[in-house]
Amino acid sequence: MPAVAPIERKESLAEFLQQDLRKDLLRFTTAGSVDDGKSTLIGRLLHDAKAVYEDQVASVKKSKINRSGGAFDFSLLTDGLRAEREQGITIDVAYRYFSTARRKFIIADTPGHEQYTRNMATGASTADLAGYSQDVFLRLERDFLSFASHLGISFVQCIPISALGGDNVVSSSENMPWYSGSTLLGHLETVDFRQARSLDAVRFPVQYVIRPDSRFRGFAGQLASGALQPGDVLVALPSGQETRVKAIVGFDGDSEQAIAPESIALRLENEIDLSRGDMLVSPSKLPAVSRSFSATVVWLHPEPLRVERPLLLKQTTRLVKARVRRIRHRINVNTLQNEPAEQLEMNGIAQVEVETNQPLFLDAYATSRATGSFILIDPFSDATVGAGMVRETFLDNVARTEERDRAALGVVLEDVTAEERQRRHGHKPGILLLGNRGFLAKSLERALFDDGFHVVVLDASGVLLPALRSFLTSLYSAGLVVLCVNASLEPQDLAGLSAAAAFQPDHVVDLSATDHRSNDAQIARRALSFAEKLRLSPDSNASQKGTPK
Amino acid sequence: MTFPTVQPPDETLLPEISDASFAPVLDRRLGHLATLEAESIYILREAAAEFSRPVMLYSIGKDSSVMLRLAQKAFYPGKIPFPLLHIDTSYKFPEMIEFRDSYTREIGAELIVHQNREALKSRAKERIYSFRDSQGQWDPKNQRPELWNLFNSRIEKSESIRVFPLSNWTELDVWLYIHAENIPIVPLYYARERQAVVRNGSIILIYSPDELLPGERAQRIKCRMRSLGCIPCTGAIRSDADTVPKIIEEMISFRRSERENRAIDHDEEGSMELKKREGYF
Ligand SMILES: Nc1nc2c(ncn2[C@@H]2O[C@H](COP(=O)(O)OP(=O)(O)O)[C@@H](O)[C@H]2O)c(=O)[nH]1
Numbered sequence A: 001m002p003a004v005a006p007i008e009r010k011e012s013l014a015e016f017l018q019q020d021l022r023k024d025l026l027r028f029t030t031a032g033s034v035d036d037g038k039s040t041l042i043g044r045l046l047h048d049a050k051a052v053y054e055d056q057v058a059s060v061k062k063s064k065i066n067r068s069g070g071a072f073d074f075s076l077l078t079d080g081l082r083a084e085r086e087q088g089i090t091i092d093v094a095y096r097y098f099s100t101a102r103r104k105f106i107i108a109d110t111p112g113h114e115q116y117t118r119n120m121a122t123g124a125s126t127a128d129l130a131g132y133s134q135d136v137f138l139r140l141e142r143d144f145l146s147f148a149s150h151l152g153i154s155f156v157q158c159i160p161i162s163a164l165g166g167d168n169v170v171s172s173s174e175n176m177p178w179y180s181g182s183t184l185l186g187h188l189e190t191v192d193f194r195q196a197r198s199l200d201a202v203r204f205p206v207q208y209v210i211r212p213d214s215r216f217r218g219f220a221g222q223l224a225s226g227a228l229q230p231g232d233v234l235v236a237l238p239s240g241q242e243t244r245v246k247a248i249v250g251f252d253g254d255s256e257q258a259i260a261p262e263s264i265a266l267r268l269e270n271e272i273d274l275s276r277g278d279m280l281v282s283p284s285k286l287p288a289v290s291r292s293f294s295a296t297v298v299w300l301h302p303e304p305l306r307v308e309r310p311l312l313l314k315q316t317t318r319l320v321k322a323r324v325r326r327i328r329h330r331i332n333v334n335t336l337q338n339e340p341a342e343q344l345e346m347n348g349i350a351q352v353e354v355e356t357n358q359p360l361f362l363d364a365y366a367t368s369r370a371t372g373s374f375i376l377i378d379p380f381s382d383a384t385v386g387a388g389m390v391r392e393t394f395l396d397n398v399a400r401t402e403e404r405d406r407a408a409l410g411v412v413l414e415d416v417t418a419e420e421r422q423r424r425h426g427h428k429p430g431i432l433l434l435g436n437r438g439f440l441a442k443s444l445e446r447a448l449f450d451d452g453f454h455v456v457v458l459d460a461s462g463v464l465l466p467a468l469r470s471f472l473t474s475l476y477s478a479g480l481v482v483l484c485v486n487a488s489l490e491p492q493d494l495a496g497l498s499a500a501a502a503f504q505p506d507h508v509v510d511l512s513a514t515d516h517r518s519n520d521a522q523i524a525r526r527a528l529s530f531a532e533k534l535r536l537s538p539d540s541n542a543s544q545k546g547t548p549k
Numbered sequence B: 001m002t003f004p005t006v007q008p009p010d011e012t013l014l015p016e017i018s019d020a021s022f023a024p025v026l027d028r029r030l031g032h033l034a035t036l037e038a039e040s041i042y043i044l045r046e047a048a049a050e051f052s053r054p055v056m057l058y059s060i061g062k063d064s065s066v067m068l069r070l071a072q073k074a075f076y077p078g079k080i081p082f083p084l085l086h087i088d089t090s091y092k093f094p095e096m097i098e099f100r101d102s103y104t105r106e107i108g109a110e111l112i113v114h115q116n117r118e119a120l121k122s123r124a125k126e127r128i129y130s131f132r133d134s135q136g137q138w139d140p141k142n143q144r145p146e147l148w149n150l151f152n153s154r155i156e157k158s159e160s161i162r163v164f165p166l167s168n169w170t171e172l173d174v175w176l177y178i179h180a181e182n183i184p185i186v187p188l189y190y191a192r193e194r195q196a197v198v199r200n201g202s203i204i205l206i207y208s209p210d211e212l213l214p215g216e217r218a219q220r221i222k223c224r225m226r227s228l229g230c231i232p233c234t235g236a237i238r239s240d241a242d243t244v245p246k247i248i249e250e251m252i253s254f255r256r257s258e259r260e261n262r263a264i265d266h267d268e269e270g271s272m273e274l275k276k277r278e279g280y281f
């Protein structure tokens, strides 16, 4: 057990203070199943980085608890001896703080969940148990990279470590001469974490309006992304009004510039309508203004999430009423497979479609954490019941579903009637759902087009149900034959869609659900024969020139 | 004061930026104190915006001094939009009351003093928004998950929430900030020659002869208070640190200190947990 060495400070105190102010702040967390060794690793990291007091080390040495099998149980440096006394407490993320010459760190050590990440092959996979073998490491690395790619994580760094032995945690390991990469601490000290917040456009949610007297109006908030200077043009949402930054005011005088995530207060050039919950944004890159979007939701409450249950949603400084309109599928956290789901139980993760009563100003979580995240609150118990990450947003005017009629969906039916269009085209409109058979759509489009059909292919991947209905309605009304691929539709959705959009039942065919034994050629034949039935008989096909009304 | 910004650690890891005018903006990043400051100001504004009758608990200690400065910044040039509440346990040192009255008057803050025998205790496991039921009880099983910076402030009339804007600050951060911002603190934090006795290994300040136990004699000791949190058990420590930088230097060297007899740890709930910061609502 190495003793805790004194902090080396060769520089003067003034230099230390100067350098300290230049450190940035990195937050990180542990992830893994119970007993994977997370707390031991953090304890080892704190210990070897000289971030623990001697008396802490001494009391761990004296402690009767030691699950490590070695002389010193590092997990106690993280979990604390108080854990004994506080058993049964369920809030158990332990926060630890330490800093090195280069960075300050905030660590959230999580308890892990037995149900999660079981197959991540971490169990008996610390470097010491693996005999410090490079082969084992390479295999684990390969497995992990493939797992991570399924999660959409693109920056992955694997480091072979043993928390018990301290290998590659702070000091390079002599047990693994084959590894020449950085140690865990070395990586944490140098990793560039700005990709995590890649949006450079301004997002400034108004949090508080400062109005000391009638002459001064300051808009206070934390800059969620981007940078600001006096003179910058901004757009206020939801009003859409343009304005200009007059000054960035502060206790220490006006600033020349503000960068995210600073908490600032702005004076604007002109009097515009702006209050808490509104947002100032870059005119060049607007967020989606939407009441409807898809999201990945984690459910946090014992009572399951059900579709249409009334909820409150908080995103930035905005609190609105919301409902989950549809659960697309649940994600099995072990296999990462999608599973159909009627409801979502506690700790479940699902892709859902959310609708709010007021528009939100949204970016996808992948590009902007601050404007792509939200929490869900039960309006009756006030409990925080869920957390969500925005995936795709959806245009507001087509988001209004059920109650709207066709006109509101953006289809303007003017003088030309459906019959006239049919006579011009020589066929009735039709919709063929082809599932994920994109290649088939391509060859069918060619075949039908060459055969005289007015045909288009609609790739509906990522399109929400209301939007899909709107697109299909438009194309159908235009009299076209639509080959629709990648629509995320359940059978009941299809029935609802047909009814609401007033498609003729015999103008729609779902070939996606076709028994998988039938091969593509059979499906193509069925598609062609379906299209053939849409064709008008030659006598009604008389007027190719159009019929004046 | 404005904080210096941080250069990214390794330029070669960065994507190329074609528009040169953008580069300085994108290359800058907030330092750790500025990041903590931004987060705490956000929390203060959130509390002021969402709660109907917020009040800031003011203990006169260094954490409260930092909180007060953050509140001034959060609502500048407006006044702090909530009163300060000092729960006066009547054990406090006279210097504290003096400081409290003159400083709050100077910055124009509204102060409420409430006499109470028992000091308010916070629990080490509390995070930023801590939910209290109608009895004012903290129930660990009934706390709300905290995700991103989205705080749920919905409560019924009889319930309350205690907000800890300094949850992520360490004691060293607090001192660094006091230094960087030149924040006034109670003089008891600075080392001076003071009348004191050593009692049970702790240095206890003596203000009048009737505070002495039989057989005790006051002596002049150069000492300072490390914390004003828990009265009356708080002892002073021997120290020469009579400026903030010296206090910071002393704090850093505590790690290598052989000093076994540490009255300074009395207010840390269990030696393993960093004390919950005292600044809160
Ligand atoms: N062999 C070996 N055992 C370890 C290592 N790290 C942790 N352990 C042991 O694994 C068990 C669980 O550790 P702990 O840190 O409490 O796991 P947590 O639940 O993930 O926080 C303890 O008995 C540790 O001593 C390691 O690197 N090598």
Ligand SMILES: [Mg+2]
Residues within 6 Å of the ligand: A038, A039, A040, A079, A109, A110, A111
């Ligand atoms: Mg643990």
